[in-house]
Amino acid sequence: MNVKSILGIVLTLVGLIGLIYxxxxxxxxxxxxxxxxxxxxxxxxxxxxxxxxRSTRA
Incomplete structure (x- = not known):
């Protein structure tokens, strides 16, 4: 996994938590x-x- 993919996962989880809250x-x-x-x-x-x-998946 590269850094962009990990950052994308973190941003997605933080966004999901914000939407739920x-x-x-x-x-x-x-x-x-x-x-x-x-x-x-x-x-x-x-x-x-x-x-x-999406952009980092090949």
């Missing part, structure tokens, strides 16, 4: 600015990680 916050009725930040940043990290994994 934001979703849990939404379901608890806490629709605040922090919930939107978790979901948006989680989505950015998740899709960046998936794109990085």
């Amino acid at each position: 934001g979703g849990i916050d939404f379901t608890k009725g806490g629709v605040s600015q922090a919930s939107f930040v978790y979901v948006i940043m989680g989505g950015i990290f998740f899709f960046a990680g998936v794109g990085l994994i």
Whole structure:
């Protein structure tokens, strides 16, 4: 495994955790600015990680 693949996996996991945490916050009725930040940043990290994994696979 090279460094790009490992970084892609880490970004994907961090993004997934952010999306899950934001979703849990939404379901608890806490629709605040922090919930939107978790979901948006989680989505950015998740899709960046998936794109990085896709681009490094040969």
